[in-house]
Amino acid sequence: MKPVIGIPGNVLTNFSPQYESLPITYTPHGFVDGLQAAGALPVVFPISNEENARQYVKSVDAIVLAGGQDVSPLIYGEEPHLKLQATSLERDRFEMAVIKEAWAENKPVLAICRGLQIFNVAFGGTLYQDVSLYPEIGVQHVQASTPETAAHSVTIEADSWLGGLYGKQAHVNSYHHQAIKQLADVLRPVAWSKDGLIEGFESNDDQHMTIGVQWHPELMIKQNQAAQGLFDAYVQTVIDWKNQSS
Ligand SMILES: [Mn+2]
Numbered sequence: 001m002k003p004v005i006g007i008p009g010n011v012l013t014n015f016s017p018q019y020e021s022l023p024i025t026y027t028p029h030g031f032v033d034g035l036q037a038a039g040a041l042p043v044v045f046p047i048s049n050e051e052n053a054r055q056y057v058k059s060v061d062a063i064v065l066a067g068g069q070d071v072s073p074l075i076y077g078e079e080p081h082l083k084l085q086a087t088s089l090e091r092d093r094f095e096m097a098v099i100k101e102a103w104a105e106n107k108p109v110l111a112i113c114r115g116l117q118i119f120n121v122a123f124g125g126t127l128y129q130d131v132s133l134y135p136e137i138g139v140q141h142v143q144a145s146t147p148e149t150a151a152h153s154v155t156i157e158a159d160s161w162l163g164g165l166y167g168k169q170a171h172v173n174s175y176h177h178q179a180i181k182q183l184a185d186v187l188r189p190v191a192w193s194k195d196g197l198i199e200g201f202e203s204n205d206d207q208h209m210t211i212g213v214q215w216h217p218e219l220m221i222k223q224n225q226a227a228q229g230l231f232d233a234y235v236q237t238v239i240d241w242k243n244q245s246s
Pocket of ligand 1: 175176193
């Protein structure tokens with residue numbers, strides 16, 4: 001049996017004249033391609049009431065959290081700064097419920113970009129609402145080059161899941177104007193850009209399998225072996241995790 005991996009989806013409005021602006025539930029296709037190529041069956045969870053998160057999580061073996069909107073600063077107790085971009089409280093609340101449920105059931109989570117940010121906030125962490133407001137954050141984190149291009153380097157903790165995959169350094173793409181400020185205490189940082197931002201985290205304990213990356217492997221799976229390799233390794237980890245706990 002292939003592992004089934006749930007991806008909480010997003011809603012696109014004003015999609016195309018063809019659909020007369022009918023809202024569309026979706027996930028970026030790179031996640032589908034990356035997980036299918038790795039031998040998993042991805043399924044999309046439409047944004048839903050928090051009370052449905054439990055049944056959705058029970059229906060899958062693991063979770064992948066996708067990119068998208070800014071996380072609403074109301075959730076971590078700040079007012080929106082002028083540079084805040086679009087948010088969705090409905091998506092934030094549903095994804096936090098999915099995250100909490102996956103944590104309670106010890107199901108693996110791979111959190112990508114916004115996924116890393118909402119996971120951090122779900123467990124009490126905070127975010128920089130816009131990294132351009134902080135002169136000390138000097139690396140270009142919203143890259144001008146195309147998505148399959150590696151834009152900046154990250155230093156990786158050797159003794160970590162990501163370190164086992166990438167080694168001590170990797171070159172990654174970067175499309176985030178927000179970033180982790182205070183890391184949630186259930187997490188440990190395992191990857192950093194040269195300006196000191198946390199670009200990757202894992203869970204602090206052995207009971208949970210959580211991997212967060214601030215970059216977008218799903219946008220470079222065709223060009224970058226390590227990017228598809230991350231999905232391959234995650235799906236293998238999900239299989240091993242399931243076998244070990246059953
Ligand atoms: Mn970055």
